[in-house]
Amino acid sequence: MSVINQNKSEKGFLSSIADHPSTDEFIKGVWRENPVFVQVLGMCPSLAVSNSAKNALAMGLATAFVLLMSNILISLLRDFIPKQVRIASYILIIATFVTVIDYAMQAISIELHKSLGAFIALIVVNCIILSRAEAFASKNTVGKSILDALGMGIGFTFALLCIGGVREILGSGSFLGFEFMPDSFEKWVIMVLPAGGFFTLAFLLLIFNSFKIKNNRA
Protein backbone atom coordinates (compact mmCIF):
# COMPACT_ATOMS: atom_id res chain seq x y z
CA MET A 1 0.00 0.00 0.00
CA SER A 2 2.71 2.38 0.98
CA VAL A 3 4.61 1.52 -2.21
CA ILE A 4 1.60 2.39 -4.28
CA ASN A 5 1.23 5.59 -2.34
CA GLN A 6 4.84 6.49 -2.92
CA ASN A 7 4.47 5.75 -6.59
CA LYS A 8 1.42 7.86 -6.69
CA SER A 9 3.09 10.78 -5.01
CA GLU A 10 6.11 10.47 -7.30
CA LYS A 11 3.88 10.42 -10.29
CA GLY A 12 2.06 13.37 -8.87
CA PHE A 13 5.34 15.22 -8.47
CA LEU A 14 6.45 14.46 -12.03
CA SER A 15 3.15 15.37 -13.54
CA SER A 16 3.06 18.51 -11.46
CA ILE A 17 6.37 19.47 -13.05
CA ALA A 18 5.04 18.60 -16.48
CA ASP A 19 1.83 20.47 -15.90
CA HIS A 20 3.47 23.42 -14.25
CA PRO A 21 2.92 26.47 -16.44
CA SER A 22 6.60 27.45 -16.43
CA THR A 23 7.68 24.01 -17.66
CA ASP A 24 5.10 24.33 -20.37
CA GLU A 25 6.56 27.71 -21.32
CA PHE A 26 9.87 25.96 -21.84
CA ILE A 27 8.66 22.74 -23.48
CA LYS A 28 6.39 24.42 -26.00
CA GLY A 29 9.35 26.01 -27.82
CA VAL A 30 11.35 22.80 -27.89
CA TRP A 31 8.56 20.57 -29.15
CA ARG A 32 4.94 21.64 -29.53
CA GLU A 33 5.69 25.02 -31.11
CA ASN A 34 9.16 24.25 -32.44
CA PRO A 35 10.20 27.37 -34.39
CA VAL A 36 11.43 25.46 -37.44
CA PHE A 37 9.29 22.32 -37.59
CA VAL A 38 5.98 23.78 -36.45
CA GLN A 39 6.08 27.55 -36.88
CA VAL A 40 8.28 27.22 -39.99
CA LEU A 41 10.12 30.43 -39.10
CA GLY A 42 13.75 31.32 -39.72
CA MET A 43 14.02 29.23 -42.87
CA CYS A 44 16.93 31.20 -44.32
CA PRO A 45 19.57 30.19 -41.76
CA SER A 46 18.03 26.73 -41.32
CA LEU A 47 18.59 25.96 -44.98
CA ALA A 48 21.73 27.95 -45.65
CA VAL A 49 24.14 27.10 -42.84
CA SER A 50 22.96 23.58 -42.07
CA ASN A 51 25.39 21.92 -44.51
CA SER A 52 27.35 20.55 -41.57
CA ALA A 53 26.43 19.75 -37.98
CA LYS A 54 29.14 22.08 -36.66
CA ASN A 55 27.85 25.10 -38.57
CA ALA A 56 24.29 24.26 -37.59
CA LEU A 57 25.20 23.98 -33.92
CA ALA A 58 27.13 27.26 -33.94
CA MET A 59 24.33 29.08 -35.75
CA GLY A 60 21.69 27.63 -33.41
CA LEU A 61 23.61 28.61 -30.29
CA ALA A 62 24.33 32.10 -31.62
CA THR A 63 20.65 32.62 -32.39
CA ALA A 64 19.63 31.19 -29.01
CA PHE A 65 21.98 33.63 -27.28
CA VAL A 66 20.56 36.62 -29.14
CA LEU A 67 17.03 35.37 -28.47
CA LEU A 68 17.66 34.95 -24.75
CA MET A 69 19.40 38.28 -24.22
CA SER A 70 16.96 40.31 -26.30
CA ASN A 71 13.99 38.63 -24.62
CA ILE A 72 15.37 39.51 -21.19
CA LEU A 73 16.07 43.13 -22.07
CA ILE A 74 12.79 43.65 -23.91
CA SER A 75 10.83 42.08 -21.07
CA LEU A 76 12.62 44.32 -18.55
CA LEU A 77 11.87 47.41 -20.59
CA ARG A 78 8.35 46.40 -21.65
CA ASP A 79 6.61 49.12 -19.64
CA PHE A 80 9.15 51.72 -20.62
CA ILE A 81 8.99 51.34 -24.42
CA PRO A 82 6.13 53.34 -25.97
CA LYS A 83 3.96 51.34 -28.32
CA GLN A 84 4.68 53.50 -31.36
CA VAL A 85 8.44 52.88 -31.35
CA ARG A 86 8.44 49.32 -30.05
CA ILE A 87 9.53 47.62 -33.28
CA ALA A 88 12.38 50.10 -33.76
CA SER A 89 13.47 49.52 -30.17
CA TYR A 90 13.33 45.74 -30.56
CA ILE A 91 15.42 45.85 -33.73
CA LEU A 92 17.95 48.09 -32.01
CA ILE A 93 18.24 45.70 -29.07
CA ILE A 94 18.44 42.62 -31.31
CA ALA A 95 21.08 44.24 -33.54
CA THR A 96 23.16 45.05 -30.47
CA PHE A 97 23.25 41.46 -29.30
CA VAL A 98 24.02 40.26 -32.81
CA THR A 99 27.04 42.56 -32.81
CA VAL A 100 28.02 41.21 -29.42
CA ILE A 101 27.85 37.58 -30.60
CA ASP A 102 29.70 38.55 -33.79
CA TYR A 103 32.65 39.82 -31.75
CA ALA A 104 32.44 36.89 -29.36
CA MET A 105 32.56 34.41 -32.21
CA GLN A 106 35.59 36.10 -33.73
CA ALA A 107 37.26 35.83 -30.37
CA ILE A 108 36.41 32.13 -30.09
CA SER A 109 37.36 31.02 -33.58
CA ILE A 110 38.02 33.05 -36.73
CA GLU A 111 37.51 29.96 -38.89
CA LEU A 112 34.05 29.28 -37.51
CA HIS A 113 33.18 32.93 -37.96
CA LYS A 114 34.37 32.73 -41.54
CA SER A 115 32.41 29.57 -42.33
CA LEU A 116 29.19 31.18 -41.10
CA GLY A 117 30.08 34.33 -43.04
CA ALA A 118 27.35 36.89 -43.51
CA PHE A 119 24.76 34.72 -41.74
CA ILE A 120 25.88 35.89 -38.30
CA ALA A 121 24.96 39.45 -39.21
CA LEU A 122 21.72 38.19 -40.72
CA ILE A 123 20.52 36.92 -37.31
CA VAL A 124 19.16 40.48 -36.97
CA VAL A 125 16.46 39.72 -39.51
CA ASN A 126 15.69 36.23 -38.21
CA CYS A 127 11.95 36.43 -37.67
CA ILE A 128 11.98 34.01 -34.72
CA ILE A 129 13.65 36.63 -32.55
CA LEU A 130 11.40 39.52 -33.50
CA SER A 131 8.31 37.35 -33.25
CA ARG A 132 9.22 36.20 -29.72
CA ALA A 133 9.92 39.81 -28.74
CA GLU A 134 6.61 41.04 -30.09
CA ALA A 135 4.42 38.07 -29.20
CA PHE A 136 5.91 37.09 -25.86
CA ALA A 137 8.61 39.16 -24.17
CA SER A 138 6.74 42.43 -24.54
CA LYS A 139 3.75 41.01 -22.66
CA ASN A 140 5.26 38.71 -20.04
CA THR A 141 7.51 38.80 -16.99
CA VAL A 142 11.27 38.39 -17.20
CA GLY A 143 11.18 34.86 -15.76
CA LYS A 144 8.64 33.64 -18.28
CA SER A 145 10.49 35.36 -21.11
CA ILE A 146 13.72 33.61 -20.14
CA LEU A 147 11.96 30.22 -20.19
CA ASP A 148 10.33 31.04 -23.49
CA ALA A 149 13.64 32.13 -25.04
CA LEU A 150 15.46 29.06 -23.72
CA GLY A 151 12.76 26.78 -25.09
CA MET A 152 12.64 28.45 -28.48
CA GLY A 153 16.43 28.73 -28.66
CA ILE A 154 16.95 25.07 -27.82
CA GLY A 155 14.15 24.12 -30.21
CA PHE A 156 15.81 26.07 -33.01
CA THR A 157 19.25 24.61 -32.25
CA PHE A 158 17.76 21.12 -32.11
CA ALA A 159 16.01 21.58 -35.47
CA LEU A 160 19.16 22.97 -37.09
CA LEU A 161 21.23 20.14 -35.66
CA CYS A 162 18.76 17.60 -37.07
CA ILE A 163 18.97 19.14 -40.55
CA GLY A 164 22.73 19.66 -40.33
CA GLY A 165 23.32 16.16 -38.96
CA VAL A 166 21.37 14.44 -41.74
CA ARG A 167 23.03 16.57 -44.42
CA GLU A 168 26.53 16.03 -43.07
CA ILE A 169 26.13 12.27 -42.56
CA LEU A 170 24.77 11.71 -46.05
CA GLY A 171 26.71 14.44 -47.84
CA SER A 172 30.14 14.18 -46.26
CA GLY A 173 29.99 10.81 -44.50
CA SER A 174 30.85 12.36 -41.15
CA PHE A 175 29.28 13.87 -38.05
CA LEU A 176 30.71 16.98 -36.36
CA GLY A 177 33.83 16.43 -38.47
CA PHE A 178 34.44 12.78 -37.48
CA GLU A 179 34.43 10.55 -40.52
CA PHE A 180 32.87 7.22 -39.63
CA MET A 181 31.37 5.96 -42.87
CA PRO A 182 33.27 3.15 -44.64
CA ASP A 183 35.31 4.16 -47.68
CA SER A 184 32.89 2.36 -49.95
CA PHE A 185 30.17 4.84 -48.94
CA GLU A 186 29.28 7.01 -51.90
CA LYS A 187 28.82 10.60 -50.66
CA TRP A 188 25.57 12.26 -51.66
CA VAL A 189 27.06 15.53 -52.83
CA ILE A 190 23.59 16.99 -53.38
CA MET A 191 22.98 16.94 -49.63
CA VAL A 192 25.72 19.52 -49.04
CA LEU A 193 24.39 21.71 -51.85
CA PRO A 194 21.42 24.05 -51.26
CA ALA A 195 18.97 21.59 -52.82
CA GLY A 196 19.85 19.02 -50.14
CA GLY A 197 18.71 21.50 -47.49
CA PHE A 198 15.24 21.64 -48.98
CA PHE A 199 14.99 17.85 -49.30
CA THR A 200 16.14 17.30 -45.72
CA LEU A 201 13.79 19.93 -44.33
CA ALA A 202 10.89 18.44 -46.24
CA PHE A 203 11.58 14.93 -44.92
CA LEU A 204 11.98 16.13 -41.35
CA LEU A 205 8.74 18.13 -41.58
CA LEU A 206 7.03 15.00 -42.90
CA ILE A 207 8.26 12.92 -39.96
CA PHE A 208 7.39 15.65 -37.46
CA ASN A 209 3.90 16.12 -38.80
CA SER A 210 3.15 12.41 -38.95
CA PHE A 211 4.09 12.21 -35.25
CA LYS A 212 1.77 15.09 -34.53
CA ILE A 213 -1.14 13.55 -36.40
CA LYS A 214 -0.66 10.22 -34.61
CA ASN A 215 -0.59 12.00 -31.22
CA ASN A 216 -3.73 13.91 -32.01
CA ARG A 217 -5.57 10.74 -32.90
CA ALA A 218 -4.47 8.88 -29.81
Added chain:
Amino acid sequence: MSEHKQTENNPQGNDKKMVIAMGSIGLICALLIVLTYQGTFASIEKNKAEALEKAIFKVLPGISKTKAFQLNQDQTFSETNATDPKIPKVYAGYDSIGQLKGIAVQANGKGYGEVLNLLYGYDIDNQKIVGFYVLESKETPGIGDKIEKEDFLANFKAMDAALNDDFTKIKNEITTVKHGEKTNDWQIDGITGATITSRAVGNILSMSSNQWMPLIYKNKKSFLINDKSK
Protein backbone atom coordinates in the same frame (compact mmCIF):
# COMPACT_ATOMS: atom_id res chain seq x y z
CA MET B 1 -12.67 71.68 -22.68
CA SER B 2 -10.67 69.41 -20.47
CA GLU B 3 -10.92 66.63 -23.03
CA HIS B 4 -9.63 68.94 -25.73
CA LYS B 5 -6.70 69.88 -23.56
CA GLN B 6 -5.85 66.25 -22.97
CA THR B 7 -5.72 65.34 -26.64
CA GLU B 8 -3.54 68.35 -27.22
CA ASN B 9 -1.14 67.52 -24.45
CA ASN B 10 -0.93 63.80 -24.99
CA PRO B 11 0.93 63.73 -28.32
CA GLN B 12 3.56 66.05 -26.93
CA GLY B 13 4.01 63.93 -23.84
CA ASN B 14 4.23 60.84 -26.04
CA ASP B 15 6.82 62.44 -28.30
CA LYS B 16 8.99 63.17 -25.32
CA LYS B 17 8.54 59.67 -23.98
CA MET B 18 9.41 58.15 -27.33
CA VAL B 19 12.57 60.20 -27.69
CA ILE B 20 13.64 59.35 -24.16
CA ALA B 21 12.92 55.66 -24.67
CA MET B 22 14.75 55.40 -27.98
CA GLY B 23 17.62 57.53 -26.71
CA SER B 24 18.18 55.51 -23.58
CA ILE B 25 17.88 52.19 -25.38
CA GLY B 26 20.43 53.47 -27.88
CA LEU B 27 22.70 54.42 -25.02
CA ILE B 28 22.41 51.00 -23.36
CA CYS B 29 23.09 49.30 -26.68
CA ALA B 30 26.09 51.49 -27.47
CA LEU B 31 27.52 50.75 -24.04
CA LEU B 32 27.06 47.01 -24.53
CA ILE B 33 28.78 47.06 -27.92
CA VAL B 34 31.71 49.10 -26.64
CA LEU B 35 32.16 46.79 -23.66
CA THR B 36 32.14 43.70 -25.88
CA TYR B 37 34.54 45.30 -28.33
CA GLN B 38 36.96 46.15 -25.54
CA GLY B 39 36.58 42.75 -23.94
CA THR B 40 37.17 40.71 -27.08
CA PHE B 41 39.71 42.97 -28.80
CA ALA B 42 42.83 41.18 -27.55
CA SER B 43 41.71 37.67 -28.44
CA ILE B 44 40.35 38.75 -31.83
CA GLU B 45 43.69 40.35 -32.68
CA LYS B 46 45.50 37.19 -31.60
CA ASN B 47 43.17 34.98 -33.65
CA LYS B 48 43.56 37.25 -36.67
CA ALA B 49 47.34 37.12 -36.42
CA GLU B 50 47.19 33.32 -36.29
CA ALA B 51 44.82 33.19 -39.26
CA LEU B 52 47.15 35.50 -41.19
CA GLU B 53 50.13 33.30 -40.40
CA LYS B 54 48.23 30.26 -41.70
CA ALA B 55 47.15 32.17 -44.79
CA ILE B 56 50.75 33.17 -45.56
CA PHE B 57 51.67 29.50 -45.67
CA LYS B 58 48.80 28.94 -48.08
CA VAL B 59 49.69 31.68 -50.57
CA LEU B 60 53.40 30.88 -50.63
CA PRO B 61 53.66 27.16 -51.36
CA GLY B 62 56.65 25.31 -49.96
CA ILE B 63 57.72 27.73 -47.23
CA SER B 64 58.55 26.76 -43.68
CA LYS B 65 59.15 30.13 -42.03
CA THR B 66 57.91 33.69 -42.35
CA LYS B 67 59.12 37.11 -41.30
CA ALA B 68 57.29 40.42 -41.24
CA PHE B 69 58.82 43.50 -42.85
CA GLN B 70 57.57 47.04 -42.54
CA LEU B 71 57.79 49.73 -45.18
CA ASN B 72 59.74 52.70 -43.90
CA GLN B 73 59.23 56.35 -44.81
CA ASP B 74 62.20 56.27 -47.21
CA GLN B 75 60.67 53.40 -49.23
CA THR B 76 62.93 50.73 -47.81
CA PHE B 77 61.95 47.61 -45.91
CA SER B 78 63.12 46.50 -42.50
CA GLU B 79 62.28 43.60 -40.26
CA THR B 80 59.63 44.35 -37.68
CA ASN B 81 57.61 42.97 -34.81
CA ALA B 82 55.16 45.85 -34.77
CA THR B 83 51.51 44.90 -34.48
CA ASP B 84 50.08 48.33 -35.25
CA PRO B 85 47.79 47.77 -38.26
CA LYS B 86 48.52 51.28 -39.55
CA ILE B 87 52.10 50.40 -40.46
CA PRO B 88 52.23 48.96 -43.99
CA LYS B 89 53.73 45.50 -43.85
CA VAL B 90 54.59 42.58 -46.09
CA TYR B 91 55.52 39.03 -45.11
CA ALA B 92 58.49 37.19 -46.55
CA GLY B 93 58.40 33.41 -46.74
CA TYR B 94 61.48 31.14 -46.64
CA ASP B 95 61.93 27.46 -47.29
CA SER B 96 63.69 25.06 -44.92
CA ILE B 97 67.20 26.11 -45.97
CA GLY B 98 66.41 29.79 -45.55
CA GLN B 99 65.99 30.68 -49.21
CA LEU B 100 63.49 33.44 -50.03
CA LYS B 101 60.49 31.91 -51.78
CA GLY B 102 58.23 34.93 -52.06
CA ILE B 103 56.45 37.81 -50.41
CA ALA B 104 52.88 37.77 -49.11
CA VAL B 105 51.07 41.08 -49.47
CA GLN B 106 47.79 42.10 -47.89
CA ALA B 107 45.38 44.13 -50.02
CA ASN B 108 42.08 45.79 -49.13
CA GLY B 109 39.34 47.31 -51.17
CA LYS B 110 35.63 47.59 -51.55
CA GLY B 111 33.79 44.48 -52.63
CA TYR B 112 30.09 44.14 -53.34
CA GLY B 113 29.15 43.95 -49.69
CA GLU B 114 31.75 45.27 -47.37
CA VAL B 115 35.51 45.52 -47.42
CA LEU B 116 37.35 42.67 -49.07
CA ASN B 117 40.56 41.77 -47.30
CA LEU B 118 42.86 39.69 -49.50
CA LEU B 119 46.29 38.16 -49.25
CA TYR B 120 48.39 37.13 -52.21
CA GLY B 121 51.80 35.58 -52.64
CA TYR B 122 54.35 37.17 -54.96
CA ASP B 123 57.27 35.21 -56.33
CA ILE B 124 59.98 37.84 -56.94
CA ASP B 125 62.28 35.79 -59.15
CA ASN B 126 59.60 34.68 -61.56
CA GLN B 127 57.55 37.87 -61.16
CA LYS B 128 54.36 35.93 -60.70
CA ILE B 129 51.51 35.81 -58.24
CA VAL B 130 51.56 32.27 -56.91
CA GLY B 131 48.76 32.22 -54.35
CA PHE B 132 45.60 34.01 -53.31
CA TYR B 133 43.52 33.86 -50.15
CA VAL B 134 40.46 35.73 -48.91
CA LEU B 135 41.08 36.82 -45.33
CA GLU B 136 37.82 38.61 -44.81
CA SER B 137 34.74 39.00 -46.94
CA LYS B 138 31.04 39.61 -46.51
CA GLU B 139 30.17 38.88 -50.13
CA THR B 140 26.78 37.41 -50.95
CA PRO B 141 26.63 33.77 -49.85
CA GLY B 142 26.45 31.45 -52.85
CA ILE B 143 27.36 34.16 -55.37
CA GLY B 144 30.15 36.54 -54.42
CA ASP B 145 31.73 34.10 -52.00
CA LYS B 146 32.70 31.90 -54.93
CA ILE B 147 35.96 33.87 -54.96
CA GLU B 148 37.04 31.51 -52.19
CA LYS B 149 36.35 28.40 -54.26
CA GLU B 150 38.81 26.23 -56.14
CA ASP B 151 37.72 27.30 -59.65
CA PHE B 152 38.43 30.94 -58.99
CA LEU B 153 41.61 30.29 -57.03
CA ALA B 154 43.02 28.47 -60.08
CA ASN B 155 43.52 31.95 -61.61
CA PHE B 156 46.27 32.63 -59.13
CA LYS B 157 48.42 29.53 -59.42
CA ALA B 158 50.86 31.34 -61.72
CA MET B 159 49.55 34.76 -62.60
CA ASP B 160 51.80 36.97 -64.68
CA ALA B 161 52.79 40.11 -62.78
CA ALA B 162 55.97 41.06 -64.66
CA LEU B 163 57.30 44.57 -64.26
CA ASN B 164 58.02 46.87 -67.19
CA ASP B 165 61.56 47.55 -68.38
CA ASP B 166 62.38 50.32 -65.91
CA PHE B 167 60.77 48.44 -62.99
CA THR B 168 58.29 51.15 -62.05
CA LYS B 169 55.00 49.57 -63.04
CA ILE B 170 53.37 46.27 -63.89
CA LYS B 171 53.74 45.62 -67.61
CA ASN B 172 50.31 44.11 -68.08
CA GLU B 173 47.68 45.38 -65.69
CA ILE B 174 45.80 42.62 -63.87
CA THR B 175 42.24 42.76 -65.15
CA THR B 176 39.09 40.72 -64.75
CA VAL B 177 37.50 39.38 -67.92
CA LYS B 178 34.17 37.66 -68.47
CA HIS B 179 33.98 34.01 -67.58
CA GLY B 180 35.60 31.87 -70.28
CA GLU B 181 37.36 34.76 -72.03
CA LYS B 182 40.66 34.47 -70.24
CA THR B 183 43.47 34.31 -72.78
CA ASN B 184 46.50 35.70 -70.96
CA ASP B 185 48.19 34.92 -67.67
CA TRP B 186 47.54 38.39 -66.28
CA GLN B 187 43.78 38.11 -66.66
CA ILE B 188 41.32 36.88 -64.06
CA ASP B 189 38.58 34.58 -65.26
CA GLY B 190 35.48 36.23 -63.78
CA ILE B 191 32.55 34.49 -62.10
CA THR B 192 29.22 34.54 -63.90
CA GLY B 193 26.67 36.30 -61.73
CA ALA B 194 29.30 37.79 -59.47
CA THR B 195 30.63 40.43 -61.84
CA ILE B 196 31.08 43.13 -59.23
CA THR B 197 32.95 40.90 -56.80
CA SER B 198 35.22 39.48 -59.52
CA ARG B 199 35.99 42.96 -60.81
CA ALA B 200 36.64 44.17 -57.29
CA VAL B 201 39.26 41.44 -56.86
CA GLY B 202 40.88 42.48 -60.16
CA ASN B 203 40.95 46.15 -59.17
CA ILE B 204 42.30 45.48 -55.71
CA LEU B 205 45.07 43.25 -57.08
CA SER B 206 45.92 45.68 -59.85
CA MET B 207 46.20 48.64 -57.47
CA SER B 208 48.11 46.69 -54.88
CA SER B 209 50.53 45.09 -57.33
CA ASN B 210 51.36 48.43 -58.92
CA GLN B 211 51.99 49.90 -55.51
CA TRP B 212 54.00 47.08 -53.96
CA MET B 213 55.77 45.09 -56.62
CA PRO B 214 58.16 47.80 -57.89
CA LEU B 215 59.06 48.56 -54.25
CA ILE B 216 59.57 44.91 -53.39
CA TYR B 217 61.62 44.30 -56.52
CA LYS B 218 63.84 47.30 -55.84
CA ASN B 219 64.45 46.21 -52.26
CA LYS B 220 64.73 42.54 -53.02
CA LYS B 221 68.01 42.23 -51.13
CA SER B 222 66.59 43.44 -47.84
CA PHE B 223 64.39 40.33 -47.60
CA LEU B 224 67.26 37.85 -47.86
CA ILE B 225 68.43 36.15 -44.69
CA ASN B 226 72.12 36.86 -44.23
CA ASP B 227 72.40 35.20 -40.89
CA LYS B 228 73.41 31.59 -41.64
CA SER B 229 73.19 30.51 -37.99
CA LYS B 230 69.39 30.80 -37.93
